[in-house]
Amino acid sequence: MKVLIAGCGYVGTELGLRLSEEGHQVWGLKRRPEGLPEGIEPVAADLLSTDLVDRLPDVDHVVYAAAADGGTREAYRAIYVDGVRNLLDALSSPEREPIRRFIFVSSTGVYGDSGGEWVDEETPAEAESFRGTEVRAGEEAALGGPFPASVLRLGGIYGPGRTRLLQMVREGRVRCPGDGPIWSNRIHRDDAARALQHLLNLSEPAPIYVGVDDEPTPLCQVYREVARMLGAPEPVVDPDQSRDRSNKRCSNRLLRESGFSFTYPSFREGYGAMVAAGD
Numbered sequence: 001m002k003v004l005i006a007g008c009g010y011v012g013t014e015l016g017l018r019l020s021e022e023g024h025q026v027w028g029l030k031r032r033p034e035g036l037p038e039g040i041e042p043v044a045a046d047l048l049s050t051d052l053v054d055r056l057p058d059v060d061h062v063v064y065a066a067a068a069d070g071g072t073r074e075a076y077r078a079i080y081v082d083g084v085r086n087l088l089d090a091l092s093s094p095e096r097e098p099i100r101r102f103i104f105v106s107s108t109g110v111y112g113d114s115g116g117e118w119v120d121e122e123t124p125a126e127a128e129s130f131r132g133t134e135v136r137a138g139e140e141a142a143l144g145g146p147f148p149a150s151v152l153r154l155g156g157i158y159g160p161g162r163t164r165l166l167q168m169v170r171e172g173r174v175r176c177p178g179d180g181p182i183w184s185n186r187i188h189r190d191d192a193a194r195a196l197q198h199l200l201n202l203s204e205p206a207p208i209y210v211g212v213d214d215e216p217t218p219l220c221q222v223y224r225e226v227a228r229m230l231g232a233p234e235p236v237v238d239p240d241q242s243r244d245r246s247n248k249r250c251s252n253r254l255l256r257e258s259g260f261s262f263t264y265p266s267f268r269e270g271y272g273a274m275v276a277a278g279d
């Protein structure tokens, strides 16, 4: 395969390294590609620029893994919708070979609040927040585009170097939500990259997959178990924490049925490995 990773950041770089090790040719596109590791050919380009077409290498697979610069609606629309359309237009130019698969890295944020019930690929993606609706519009742009496309809806990504939760627990700054469980859905960076690699290697992937580990877990339970791993203080309960959170349990059944299994099936193995590594 000749793979372009458009928005080659935390997950994209891990994916690129794994694909390169598997013997594929990999390009990592970002605005500042200095520092991409060996095995990933850097492409300095802005996904929103009008001359994008001139910068694109000859590839047959694309993974769109760019993230928004900020938390505004404009920033979300720019990278999750306009950037996707701009890249698809550039890839469709007549002198280029058609792309065999375009994978859009999405988010479980596209779902609304299900009151803690299970959601999967069949559940309507009806987020109330602009974050969810803009990412959903990006999914639609990819799935309705000119090339065979798939979407992977990732939960909260954590892993080496992303240590915010560990730091907050260590410092006693996490608060357990009150009023019943608020479910959290996570995936370790390596499993996110492995799941993308797996989808690239499937001959007939489904249009949409949910990419979370095997164990959606109440936030408070994550905080408490991580506190125990770290020998940190027991988190206190703060009922205000449950406001404005979308509460759902995301099912990875379809991804597992497609043959994927997790290196880090739950936050326990994932944070456990980070703590053991001194993160």
Ligand SMILES: NC(=O)c1ccc[n+]([C@@H]2O[C@H](COP(=O)([O-])OP(=O)(O)OC[C@H]3O[C@@H](n4cnc5c(N)ncnc54)[C@H](OP(=O)(O)O)[C@@H]3O)[C@@H](O)[C@H]2O)c1
Binding pocket: 006, 007, 008, 009, 010, 011, 012, 029, 030, 031, 032, 033, 045, 046, 047, 048, 064, 065, 066, 067, 068, 069, 079, 083, 105, 106, 107, 108, 154, 155, 156, 157, 158
């Ligand atoms: N973080 C989470 O918990 C989470 C949860 C669910 C889904 N996701 C999704 O997963 C994907 C990967 O996340 P990540 O954590 O790997 O993101 P990340 O580390 O922030 O990487 C995103 C990359 O996109 C590049 N980029 C941003 N705007 C660009 C532009 N206009 N043109 C070219 N490149 C651009 C950035 O590089 P430059 O600045 O050098 O351009 C950056 O390296 C994203 O789609 C994100 O929305 C994330």
